[in-house]
Amino acid sequence: MNTTSIFIQTLIGGIGIGSLYALIALGYSMVYRSMGLVNFAHGSIYMVGTYLGIIWYTGLVLGLHVSYPVAFIIGVLLNGLLGVLLERIFRPLAKLDLMFMLLGTIGLGFVLDNLAVIIFGAEGFAVRSPLPNAPINIAGILVLPQMLLLICVSALLMVGLQVFLSTTKTGKAMRASAMDHDIASAMGIPVNRMNALTLAIGSGLAAAAGILAAPIVYVNPAMGAAVGLKGFAAAILGGLGSIPGAIAGGLVFGVVEAISAGFISSSYTKGIAFFVVVIVLMLKPSGIVGETVIEKV
Amino acid sequence: MFLKIENLKMQFGGLIAVNDVSINVEKGEIHGLIGPNGSGKTTIFNVLSGYYKPSGGKIVFDGKTISNLPAYQITAAGFARTFQNLRLFSSMTVLDNVLVGMGHHAKTGLWKTILNPVAVQREENIFIEKAMNFLNLLEVADFANELATSLPYGSQRRVEIARALATDPQIILLDEPAAGLNEIETEKLREILMKIQNTGVTILLVEHDMKLVMGICDVITVLDYGKKIAEGTGAAISNDPVVIEAYLGQEDL
Amino acid sequence: MRKKTIIIRALLFGGAALILLFFPYIAQNRYQVHIINMAGIYIILSLGLNLAMGYAGQFNLAMGALWGVGAYTAGLLNTRLGLPFWINLPAAMIVAGLIGAIVGLPSLKVRSHYLAIVTIGLGEVINIILINEEKLTGGALGVSRIKMPNFFGFPINTDERFYYIILVVVILGFLVTRQILKHHIGRSFRAIRDDYQAAKAMGVNTAYYQILAFIISAAYAGAAGALFAHLNTYISPDIFEFKSTLFVMTMTMVGGMGSLAGSVVGGLTLPILQEYLRVIKDWQLVVYGISIMIVVLFVPGGVIELTRRMRNSRKIHWPWSPKPEEEKLEETNVSEN
Structure with missing residues (x-):
């Protein structure tokens, strides 16, 4: 196998894991834009979403074994519902200083993580992919079918989100509400409901990411911490609050991770990825897509 | 010129x-x-x-x-300046706001601050005396120990001028x-x-x-x-x- | 009335001083002393974080990793070169302080959540270096057999004896922090936190003070690291992961961000609370998380603000009551909220 195909293979792996980060980053960015809230519980929400879907698939509930797509939909919907419920907790938090937001949402993360430990046990489990386990060979490049599924469904979800936000009435109302709460409510847009919807979409996307990645990663109650932090880094990297930024940030983070793991040093992967974030922010403090704002004096 | x-x-x-x-x-x-x-x-x-x-x-x-x-x-x-929209330090008293403007005249660095509290206090006392002079000039000395942002608007403007003057x-x-x-x-x-x-x-x-x-x-x-x-x-x-x-x-x- | 409060204060202070002085003899077992020793180490970390975050408004979320830098500096100097604790303590502060300056450099370009992720990221980088530079750091296995200190031939080889070292460092740390924050350095910090642009116009060299805040907080982390390494005699990278930063941040905010007494209260409360919560096993962290949320939502000023509220309503004078003029200021502060 030649270097080019190894490189492309690594790149595809990076895009796959990058799609996962992008879906998580979207949750951070959308909620930040609509409520001004930096939600550090998002990693835990991702973990909960993964469980909410996967338990139906693996027979953890009453021995039920529904099919993977059905489990996927159930998980996304249930986690969306969780997002709606959490809006009530986030509403007062969003009015506080960043420090307090950080700690409050981290507290919520603790609660979710450890409830998951109590309910499902601290031990994790591997999930069988609904697709064949053997990598398929496309022109000499080996790819896991599940990885392809992850990339394709993520791409669909991102396009769908963009279409929803730019064409539907609700989507436009959400964007208006995010832009200016006061004007939006004066125009009769129910701001709190729009925030709830944003949280529902963010949480749903996180669940989707988790359920899609479950057969590749290992499912356990601690899985949210690392991915949550990387997703946040990705959102910041792209420019917090920007939807294209979140997608770009996620993909860049994933690809950098994969390339540094494949070609530089596997043990330094995480460090290199974070270091790239630091460097990018030093060069462009508002992120890849974020606009450079002149600070008003 | x-x-x-x-x-x-x-x-x-x-x-x-x-x-x-x-x-x-x-x-x-x-x-x-x-x-x-x-x-x-x-x-x-x-x-x-x-x-x-x-x-x-x-x-x-x-x-x-x-x-x-x-x-x-x-x-x-x-050079010193005031701002169109008041920009007083919101967690500080009027006196502390003015003292910030004097900070760059301080001769005591970190080590002296830690190791020689007496010298620092002496310097601080001189600063406070000067700061009170500015507050008197601007006729806001009565509010010296009030939280700056709790003052009426007009007085806040004067505190800002006092703070600017404090930078000498x-x-x-x-x-x-x-x-x-x-x-x-x-x-x-x-x-x-x-x-x-x-x-x-x-x-x-x-x-x-x-x-x-x-x-x-x-x-x-x-x-x-x-x-x-x-x-x-x-x-x-x-x-x-x-x-x-x-x-x-x-x-x- | 005035005289009475002075007497009450003197008695309370005297009582507290006696308890502090003889704590190892009052404690029921060695384990309790160990918990308090750890609490002391956390108080030092919290003082550092409070100075950077609560006063200067600089997110130093690499605090846990810098604690690790201090611990590894002391641990390696001891196991590799055989240097004693008394040299390793200042050495750890210097090394951590230098690394802290590097961690702080981005603060000149980015602020708030951007600075948060940058310092988290740099903390992760430090942690990964600790894990991966196996030749130097021993990798994931860490450094073991660090020797406990010796004081002029008297071995400080138990928790009870080490307690006094920690007590001295905590008291010194508290006094030094208070001294720094009381005068123009502290005012420059607060000016930067309150209004960065206005601070510049007042001649505050913002870059200098931002980096200084990082260096001081990192040096505290370094001291805490040296104490931890020589007390625990064993260190490994997982102790200094991001979760340790979160723990320190939590205790600081539970005690009261922007209040040094808050660091002491938070640093004592959380490790002890954690011990008591062990009884409920898995529910421990759930309760912990819920308590954090309650504090954030209902008492954002932490325990210190709570005592102030109680004092204002019942007019009890606690020994840590601020001086009259400060009190007046804080009351206006409360009514503002």
């Missing part, structure tokens, strides 16, 4: 906020800077105090070019000090400005209150759309057809 603004140009993207403006300010004068909204007055202040680096031209102060220095060094060189400036840039003040407060401000001038501090004043500007300024520079359109004494300016023209464009004047 005391302060020389030479061919100053400030551009934000495609927007030219200040275009080739030259102003000379003499030592000890009160120099007014007026013009309709958006004519570039505050931008000039922000360049003068080091927040923006000019896109062209330079600023010479006491024979030294200062336009490329960081903000805190410009303050050290003898040679020139002080006042950005609309009379905004939001009633007639009595404005009259008081006029007296205070005269007192400051008497202490030898030069004043560069941006202000919309024409009565105040005409009453106390030795020289007035008029800006419009980022350009200097006139300069002279109050009497000369108010009869200048170009100036009248510029202001007639403004509906509320």
Whole structure:
């Protein structure tokens, strides 16, 4: 196998894991834009979403074994519902200083993580992919079918989100509400409901990411911490609050991770990825897509 | 020449906020800077105090070019300013706000602060005494230990001026000090400005209150759309057809 | 009335001083002393974080990793070069302080959540270096057999004896922090936190003070690290992961961000609370998380603000009551909220 195909293979792996980060980053960015809230519980929400879907698939509930797509939909919907419920907790938090937001949402993360430990046990489990386990060979490049599924469904979800936000009435109302709460409510847009919807979409996307990645990663109650932090880094990297930024940030983070793991040093992967974030922010403090704002004096 | 603004140009993207403006300010004068909204007055202040680096031209102060220095060094060189929207330190008392302005005169560094508390306290006491003098000058000494942001608006404006004076400036840039003040407060401000001038501090004043500007300024520079359109004494300016023209464009004047 | 409060204060202070002085003899077992020793180490970390975050408004979320830098500096100097604790303590502060300056550099360009992720990221980088530079750091296995200190031939080889070292460092740390924050350095910090642009216009060299805040907080982390390494005699990278930063941040905010007494209260409360919560096993962290949320939502000023509220309503004078003029200021502060 030649270097080019190894490189492309690594790149595809990076895009796959990058799609996962992008879906998580979207949750951070959308909620930040609509409520001004930096939600550090998002990693835990991702973990909960993964469980909410996967338990139906693996027979953890009453021995039920529904099919993977059905489990996927159930998980996304249930986690969306969780997002709606959490809006009530986030509403007062969003009015506080960043420090307090950080700690409050981290507290919520603790609660979710450890409830998951109590309910499902601290031990994790591997999930069988609904697709064949053997990598398929496309022109000499080996790819896991599940990885392809992850990339394709993520791409669909991102396009769908963009279409929803730019064409539907609700989507436009959400964007208006995010832009200016006061004007939006004066125009009769129910701001709190729009925030709830944003949280529902963010949480749903996180669940989707988790359920899609479950057969590749290992499912356990601690899985949210690392991915949550990387997703946040990705959102910041792209420019917090920007939807294209979140997608770009996620993909860049994933690809950098994969390339540094494949070609530089596997043990330094995480460090290199974070270091790239630091460097990018030093060069462009508002992120890849974020606009450079002149600070008003 | 005391302060020389030479061919100053400030551009934000495609927007030219200040275009080739030259102003000379003499030592000890009160120099007014007026013009309709958006004519570039505050931008000039922000360049003068080091927040923006000019896109062209330079600023010479006491024979030294200062336009490329960081903000805190410009303050050290003898510039102080107030802000159009009050920007007092919200967690601090009035006295502490003024003391911040004196911090850069402190001789005690970190080590001395830790190892020689007596010397630091001695220095602190001198600072406090000086700060109280400024508060007295601005007639807000009674509020010294109140939270600065809890004061009435007019008093907060005066605290800002006291804080600026505390940096020991040679020139002080006042950005609309009379905004939001009633007639009595404005009259008081006029007296205070005269007192400051008497202490030898030069004043560069941006202000919309024409009565105040005409009453106390030795020289007035008029800006419009980022350009200097006139300069002279109050009497000369108010009869200048170009100036009248510029202001007639403004509906509320 | 005035005289009475002075007497009450003197008695309370005297009592507290006696308890502090004889704690190892009052404690029921060695384990309790160990918990308090750890609490002391956390108080030092919290003082550092409070100075940077609560006063200067600088997110130093690499605090846990810098603690690790201090611990590894002391641990390696001891095991590799055989240097004693008394040299390793200042050495750890210097090394951590230097690394802290590097961690702080980005603060000159980015702020708030951007600075948060940058310092988290740099903390992760430090942690990964600790894990991966196996030749130097021993990798994931960490450094073991660090020797406990010796005081002029008297071995400080138990928790009870080490307690006094920690007590001295905590008291010194508290006094030094208070001294720094009381005068112009502290005012410059607060000016930067309150209004960055206005601070510049007041001649505050913002870059210098931002970096200084990082260096001081990192040096505290370094001291805490040296104490931990020589007390625990064993260190490994997982102790200094991001979760340790979170723990310190939590205790600081539970105690009161922007209040040094808050650091002491928080630093004592959380490790002890954690011990008591062990009884409920898995529910421990759930309760912990819920308590954090309650504090954030209902008492954002932490325990210190709570005592102030109680004092204002019942007019009890606690020994830590601020001086009259400060009190007046804080009351206006409360009514503002």
